[in-house]
Amino acid sequence: MFNIVLVEPEIPQNTGNISRTCAVTGSALHLVRPLGFEINDKHLKRAGLDYWDALDLTYYDSFEEVEKKHPDARFFLASTHAEKSYADVEFKDGDFLVFGKETAGLGQALLSRRKDDAIRIPMGKEMRSLNLSNSVAIVLYEALRQNGFNGMV
Secondary structure (H helix, E strand, O other): OOEEEEEOOOOHHHHHHHHHHHHHHOOEEEEEOOOOOOOOOHHHHHHHOOOHHHOEEEEEOOHHHHHHHOOOOOEEEEOOOOOOEHHHOOOOOOOEEEEOEOOOEOOHHHHHHOHHHEEEOOOOOOOOOOOHHHHHHHHHHHHHHHOHHHHOO
């Protein structure tokens, strides 16, 4: 099982889409507050469809809390500022794939502290970023592919 961490997500539809992706892949979703929406938001629920009961969901008050609760975990932080491509990483079952908020990413302090764990999705030079839910799906499915899709059909 992989772990998806969203640090301060802002758009309920993105988080809803990501929750659905987590549910259908057997991945856990970790949400770091503050959230830019209420968890009972109708757009969030609609995007997640009826998969909420199948979702392994945990809330945290900071990314440091995630690190503290999972001290032996491997973390990969997605950022447009990273040098290493996600395709150059050998993902292992249990890894934490970390994504920042839609408008600002993960923030320079965290990226500086964990620069060796930063990965990027290659894209055109003049392009700023991909949609958050698309980014999660791209990296997660590469991790799943590398691990034989963990019994998925």
